[in-house]
Amino acid sequence: MKxxxxxxxxxxxxxxxxxxxxxxxxxxxxxGCDHLALIxxxxxxxxxxxxxxxxxxxxxxxxxxxxxxxxxxxRLIVEGSGKVGFMKGDGVLRLSPADAGTEVRYEGDVQVGxxxxxxxxxxxxxxxxxxxxxxxxxLVAEAGGELPQAAPATQA
Amino acid sequence: xxPQDFEYSAPTSLEEALALVGGGAKVLAGGMSLIPxxxxxxxxxxxxxxxxxxPGLNGIRQAADGIHIxxxxxxxxxxxxxxxxAHCPLLAETASHIGDVQVxxxxxxxxSIAHCDPAADYPAxxxxxxSQVRLARAGGERTLGFGDFLVDxxxxxxxPGEIVTEVIVPAESSHAGVSYQKMQQPASxxxxxxAAVRITRANGGAGFVRVGITGLASKAYRATEVENxxxxxxxxxxxxxxxxxxxxxxxxxxxxxxxRSQMARVYTARALRAALARTS
Numbered sequence: 001m002k003x004x005x006x007x008x009x010x011x012x013x014x015x016x017x018x019x020x021x022x023x024x025x026x027x028x029x030x031x032g033c034d035h036l037a038l039i040x041x042x043x044x045x046x047x048x049x050x051x052x053x054x055x056x057x058x059x060x061x062x063x064x065x066x067x068x069x070x071x072x073x074x075r076l077i078v079e080g081s082g083k084v085g086f087m088k089g090d091g092v093l094r095l096s097p098a099d100a101g102t103e104v105r106y107e108g109d110v111q112v113g114x115x116x117x118x119x120x121x122x123x124x125x126x127x128x129x130x131x132x133x134x135x136x137x138x139l140v141a142e143a144g145g146e147l148p149q150a151a152p153a154t155q156a
Numbered sequence: 157x158x159p160q161d162f163e164y165s166a167p168t169s170l171e172e173a174l175a176l177v178g179g180g181a182k183v184l185a186g187g188m189s190l191i192p193x194x195x196x197x198x199x200x201x202x203x204x205x206x207x208x209x210x211p212g213l214n215g216i217r218q219a220a221d222g223i224h225i226x227x228x229x230x231x232x233x234x235x236x237x238x239x240x241x242a243h244c245p246l247l248a249e250t251a252s253h254i255g256d257v258q259v260x261x262x263x264x265x266x267x268s269i270a271h272c273d274p275a276a277d278y279p280a281x282x283x284x285x286x287s288q289v290r291l292a293r294a295g296g297e298r299t300l301g302f303g304d305f306l307v308d309x310x311x312x313x314x315x316p317g318e319i320v321t322e323v324i325v326p327a328e329s330s331h332a333g334v335s336y337q338k339m340q341q342p343a344s345x346x347x348x349x350x351a352a353v354r355i356t357r358a359n360g361g362a363g364f365v366r367v368g369i370t371g372l373a374s375k376a377y378r379a380t381e382v383e384n385x386x387x388x389x390x391x392x393x394x395x396x397x398x399x400x401x402x403x404x405x406x407x408x409x410x411x412x413x414x415x416r417s418q419m420a421r422v423y424t425a426r427a428l429r430a431a432l433a434r435t436s
Contacts, residue, residue, distance in 0.1 A: 005404075053271060053310035054182065054190050054199035084198050119196055122346065122408045123309075126274050126374045129404070130309040 085114025178317035185267030227266025246334035250281035279376030280352035283368030333434030347371035396425035
């Protein structure tokens with residue numbers, strides 16, 4: 001599954017880049033993450049407890065950061081597995097200056113397998129984007145900034 | 157598969173149910189979504205509180221401020237209710253589109269909205285109806301507009317320890333026209349897109365218009381842009397064309413984002429036409 005999108009964060013590009021690589025901040029911003037530890041240069045071990053609706057899944061995996069190009073882009077490689085399934089993601093985040101701060105564009109490929117994928121197919125896209133949105137909202141809160149308007153899902 | 161072991165309680169009072177839910181138990185309100193997830197062991201609650209026997213959570217009654225529908229009222233009861241058919245036909249019509257007859261006989265409106273599937277049918281109608289949801293917790297209750305209740309994909313404003321007790325919809329003027337048009341996934345019956353519309357006629361055209369959309373985005377929404385265009389210009393196609401504007405559409409095996417957006421325009425136009433034709 002391809003995932004792409006963008007999110008505006010109300011902070012300078014250097015600051016956004018730095019936050020996106022700060023393990024403490026990432027651990028708090030990733031939905032359900034309860035453990036993130038450095039195990040090698042640019043490589044982290046993580047544990048997440050995902051709760052979406054009635055579904056609860058415990059995932060253990062790794063996060064790796066590569067191809068750093070400060071402060072414009074970096075590559076994020078994530079893999080995790082648990083009882084309900086597994087996921088692998090590989091994507092590039094690009095940061096560009098925008099009106100009220102920085103626009104973060106992400107583009108990548110995500111593979112989800114196991115039980116969760118076979119029964120939850122129709123919801124993978126929606127749920128992935130929901131989790132990414134939550135991640136950025138928390139990231140902004142971590143930075144002490146105002147919550148920005150998310151990419152509009154309503155016309156209200 | 158057989159679900160993981162769990163404890164089961166079937167309290168006979170709301171206080172008892174709220175105490176159990178406050179202690180971390182999961183509400184079973186029909187179980188048409190929860191039980192399949194448990195059988196796949198994707199959901200593994202340790203304690204279920206079946207609220208079927210709690211008095212006062214079932215039934216449809218008319219009051220001065222609207223029609224009150226108990227959380228445990230089944231989709232079939234809503235679909236076949238003479239009160240709703242006469243005074244809130246949009247909700248009855250929408251309920252008749254849910255799943256299949258077995259699901260409609262067991263699944264409940266409270267269970268459905270608390271589960272908050274982004275492709276569920278009710279939210280389209282509940283947005284168009286500007287409905288309200290009443291929630292209870294130990295020692296209190298609160299009432300939220302549906303737009304405040306529905307937060308995001310599978311996420312509602314329900315706090316731990318709270319349960320949905322009823323949904324309140326307005327009694328419709330007998331001159332209003334309503335319609336729910338849905339493009340459904342053939343196997344699951346879930347809405348790839350669904351459009352719920354209420355219209356009253358004024359000066360030969362559309363006067364008051366309310367539009368709710370489900371299935372298109374990560375959550376259902378009220379399409380105020382469509383309402384405004386139709387109310388001001390009377391042009392159905394122009395109004396329906398705006399339904400997906402600014403919306404990040406879902407994409408899955410059944411429908412890409414572009415296709416879904418286009419189908420939202422088509423089904424919104426159909427719903428607007430059908431509703432307008434039913435006005436008097």
